[in-house]
Amino acid sequence: MRGIRAAGDVSARLMIVHALNTAAEAFYLKHGFARLPGDAPTLALDLVKFAAVMADQTKDPV
Helix, strand or coil: CHHHHHHHHHCCCEEEEECCCHHHHHHHHHCCCEECCCCCCEEEEEHHHHHHHHHHHHCCCC
16 A cells, blocks of 8 residues: 555556565466566556555445
8 A cells, every 4th residue: 555655656657576486476466467578577566457456445335
């Protein structure tokens, strides 16, 4: 959630991470990150889409 707040402060759109091992890469992929082109296990997450998903999950059921 801090990442989403910070993204609004600096107009960021993506969170980019570098997975240290295959387990970390699997974790990021499971949570919506996408691989970026290249040999290194670098992944990105669209913060706008992530914020929308988080907002939907935190709403009270009607």
